[in-house]
Amino acid sequence: MLEQLPALQIVLPLIAAPLLVLLRRRLPVLLVAISVCWASFAIALALLQRTLTEGTVVYALGGWAPPWGIEYRIDTLGAFVLVLVTMIAAVVLSYAPRSLDLEIPSDRLHLFVAAYLLCMTGLLGIVITGDLFNVFVFLEVSALSSYVLIAMGKDRRALSASFQYLVLGTIGATFMLIGIGLLYMMTGTLNMSDMAARLPEVMQTRTVMAGLGFFSIGLFIKMALFPLHIWLPNAYSYAPSMVTAFLAATATKVSVYVTLRFIFSVTSIRMEFGVSDLSWMLMALSLSGIVVASSVAIFQTDVKRLLAYSSVAQIGYMVLGISFGTITGLTATIVHLFNHALTKGGLFLAMGCFAWRLGVTNGSQLKHLAGAGRRMPWTSFAFVLGGLSLIGVPLTAGFVSKLYLIRGALELDVWPVAALVLMSSLLAVVYVWRVVEVLYFSPSPEEAPTGEAPFSMLVGTWILIGGAIFFGIWTSGSADIARRAAASLLSVVP
């Protein structure tokens, strides 16, 4: 049973999804889906435990030995991301029932939840697999189901947002497919560790270079790295609240994970800072992304859209860590991946609470939130704490990741980068303050709805926000695992 955990991680939600379609009725559907999510979380925790004690877990799917068969390969970083994705999925779905009653037609609920489980399956599959083509397949599983999830938003603009995402997402995935094809052409293998062994010989050929280029561009589209982020703000603004929270916390993070794995475990690109062109390119893109997206966020009047632009900026921080190519830089990336998932997930769940009380379209408009700090104290306070973590105030999780990032920059003596990171935090102060000011210091409009969101929704929000505070105070937990994962990526002893 225990040896089968890697397969169960994928198979459990995959089988549960069609089962939900057959179940149809609200209560059994939600019960099954929520228990499947928590069971997946337990499996991921067990896998993390195993990788921490025994090292990399390898699982030959169907008993076919790699490189012929498909291999599941879970290292510390992979297990860490699995835990993150399943945890967010479980918390968000447990939060969601009341929110879904409001936002999703009741006769579609079972289909919606099935798509949600499929999306989670896809994301987990991307993380767990050791086969490059399998990455593409799982990527499309998660992408197709997320188009469906986004299109279920109440606003009709959700439809055009979803279509826009579909077009860009498919272009991205097809680019990755071209890249995989070109790499297969030169190495004759799809297994990642096998490819890692064969790539160095052919690294300088034009085919491999083109393959790497195609693959990375496809990945950057999926990751919403500036300036390929066009699909993200619309998709996040109009999707149902819980979908936004889930995707914001997991989908782009999984792409960052694939980037890490691809650059450091598959290719032998030298990422020492200043040596490789890739490192310069990633640094330029991420820094401009951080500054531009944070500045654009300041001028938004829709809070979900504001947070979406902030997400683009946060992706910039993660990629900036990669571009350093040092152990501190990678630790910053991995820690931020985790911390930002908690923070942004929590913030979007808080937005879901506002939407529940104030109406789906009004709940994210700045002008309708006026005075909500007094009418919905728990939700608003959660938003404030999440906002502080987004800025990177000490004792919040955001501070830990920025600290590592700035330390990484100072180790390399690139103080302008450190200065830019600090400056961009000030931009975050501005856009978070705009919301806080409206929440607490604007008078409530007359006849504004009063009262908190349902208890089940508040619990979900506070678990994630509480996590963001907890990992800001107890830094050794997440940061230690991140450091070990970073060390194993760079194959050095920590």
Next chain:
Amino acid sequence: MSTVFGLLNYWVVIILMMTGFYIVTSRRNLIKKVIGLNIFQTSVFLLYISIGKVSGGTAPIMTHGGSHGDSAHETATTIYTNPLPSVLILTAIVVGVATTSVAMALIVRIRESYGTVEEDEIQAMDGVD
């Protein structure tokens, strides 16, 4: 000349790829965008099939049943095309069909709620820049 005719498959792939990509980016009609996307994906299918082709190779099928000693030997010496890329592309085709159907379903719903499938008109209705 060998760069033109010897690599004919790849030239076709590149032309199809660029055509599809151009259609996706330049057309404002959503249906046309999906068609462009399909051409773009199909070019990649052709790329994979071309990669697998071994000159002079036959289809990767066991010719003599493969149960007798002699014919098994014979099969082993037959040159055949690499089947793996074709199999991969079967998967990718399924993904492509699924993408197209989701796109079509979205277009139907966009048409229901906006009354048009022209991107310009949709954006004008949404009041975006």
